[in-house]
Amino acid sequence: xxxxxxxxxxxxxxxxxxxxxxxxxxxxxxxxxxxxVYTESSISKLKHRPLEKYFDKMILAPLxxxxxxxxTEYLKAKTWMYRLSPxxxxxxxxxxxxxxxNKPVSQLFDExxxxxxxxSNRGFLDMENAEENQDYSYWCNVNEVKxxxxxxSGKYYSLQSxxxxxxxxxxxxxxxxxxxxxxxxxxxKAFNFANGIPDELAxxxxxxxxxxxxxxxxxxxxxxxxxxxxxxxxxTVKDFYGYSAGGATFKTIVKDHYDTLARWHFQKAGLxxxxxxxxxxSYLPERINS
Numbered sequence: 474x475x476x477x478x479x480x481x482x483x484x485x486x487x488x489x490x491x492x493x494x495x496x497x498x499x500x501x502x503x504x505x506x507x508x509x510v511y512t513e514s515s516i517s518k519l520k521h522r523p524l525e526k527y528f529d530k531m532i533l534a535p536l537x538x539x540x541x542x543x544x545t546e547y548l549k550a551k552t553w554m555y556r557l558s559p560x561x562x563x564x565x566x567x568x569x570x571x572x573x574x575n576k577p578v579s580q581l582f583d584e585x586x587x588x589x590x591x592x593s594n595r596g597f598l599d600m601e602n603a604e605e606n607q608d609y610s611y612w613c614n615v616n617e618v619k620x621x622x623x624x625x626s627g628k629y630y631s632l633q634s635x636x637x638x639x640x641x642x643x644x645x646x647x648x649x650x651x652x653x654x655x656x657x658x659x660x661x662k663a664f665n666f667a668n669g670i671p672d673e674l675a676x677x678x679x680x681x682x683x684x685x686x687x688x689x690x691x692x693x694x695x696x697x698x699x700x701x702x703x704x705x706x707x708x709t710v711k712d713f714y715g716y717s718a719g720g721a722t723f724k725t726i727v728k729d730h731y732d733t734l735a736r737w738h739f740q741k742a743g744l745x746x747x748x749x750x751x752x753x754x755s756y757l758p759e760r761i762n763s
Contacts, residue, residue: 475582476506476529476560481568482539482547484756488515489748490718491568496539497738501577510534510557532560541657548670551634552656552676555641555649567635570695570717571734574751581714585638590645591688592676593636593695597628599706608725611731612674617661618681627681632673635717636695644685645659646714652679698727721753721760 477498481487488511495507506529509516513533516524538553540544550557554565564582572578585591598609600619607616615629639645656675663670667732680686693700697717718731728750735747753760 474506474560475562475564476579477507477557477559478508478510478563479568480510480534480548480550480554480557480565480625482534483515483545484516485515486566486751486756488517488519491515491631492519492522492524492527493735493738493748494566494568494571496742496744497572497574497734498578499527500738500741501572501574502579505582506530506560508532508559510536520522529613532557532559541543541669544668548666548669548672549653549656551672552649552652554637555639555646558641560641562640563638565634565637565639566715567717567719570715570729571738572715572739573713573732576714578714579750580584582641582645585688587617588638588688589640589642589691590648590685590715591638593632593633595631595633595685595691595700597630597690597691600624600627600629603629603649604712609673610677612664612666612671612677613659613661614679621660622678622682624681624754627684628686630680630687630696632676632679633693633695633697634673635677635697635719636715644683644689648679648685651683652676655679655682662693669741698724718750720755723750 479491481491491509498507509528511534512632534550539547539550543547556587582666598615601732603616603619607614609615652675655678659670660661663674695715695717696713698721699720715729716734718727731750739747
């Protein structure tokens with residue numbers, strides 16, 4: 474069975490964004506089930522919402538999925554997505570996005586039919602050139618990765634884990650198990666991100682070690698303003714499925730776009746008072762510097 478996986482942990486605003494996203498997804502593809510992995514704190518502001526209508530499964534996140542080195546690291550839970558997903562074919566989405574109103578998520582599932590595994594990404598570095606391009610990744614020195622893991626060849630992908638697709642298989646299980654191991658003990662100096670390390674660092678290294686790569690490069694189904702730099706594009710071009718509000722801060726026009734889409738989807742669904750976008754730095758101390 475195919476379905477969508479969302480993870481919302483910690484602050485209630487993540488639960489609010491997850492609900493917004495679920496409404497936008499169900500408006501266009503009501504037949505695609507959605508599972509929400511949550512903590513009690515993240516859904517504390519959703520008691521008045523019809524959760525059973527928009528989340529087909531509610532999964533309480535196990536403590537071990539978001540603790541590491543003796544403290545809470547919510548980003549780690551993304552490396553657990555394979556273990557947490559109840560679906561045979563899973564589309565994982567970050568909750569700080571909203572679906573555009575021109576293409577249903579069912580169309581994306583059709584596009585990925587026959588693809589066993591993929592990540593959204595913006596290309597890759599051939600590891601044979603790691604020494605000359607050690608700053609390729611924002612998260613680490615890729616030459617350190619090459620040296621520590623004894624890598625002679627392979628591709629270090631610039632992954633965006635805001636969208637991941639995978640089928641249940643032994644190969645994919647091995648990949649995600651490896652990503653969990655790397656997250657817990659990366660072996661290289663990693664960028665400090667939100668009181669932890671970036672999940673994308675673990676995923677990129679696991680791609681090389683498990684010889685498991687995205688199906689296409691680049692693969693950019695979600696619009697993200699930090700990368701695209703064309704703020705009008707998602708409303709004039711039909712290239713994208715979703716609109717990301719990822720990042721600790723955002724420009725006013727991003728909030729305007731997100732809030733407009735949220736209001737449109739809630740009106741279509743007969744709901745009131747969508748969550749309106751708030752900069753993460755205003756409510757997450759760990760995002761002040763990252």
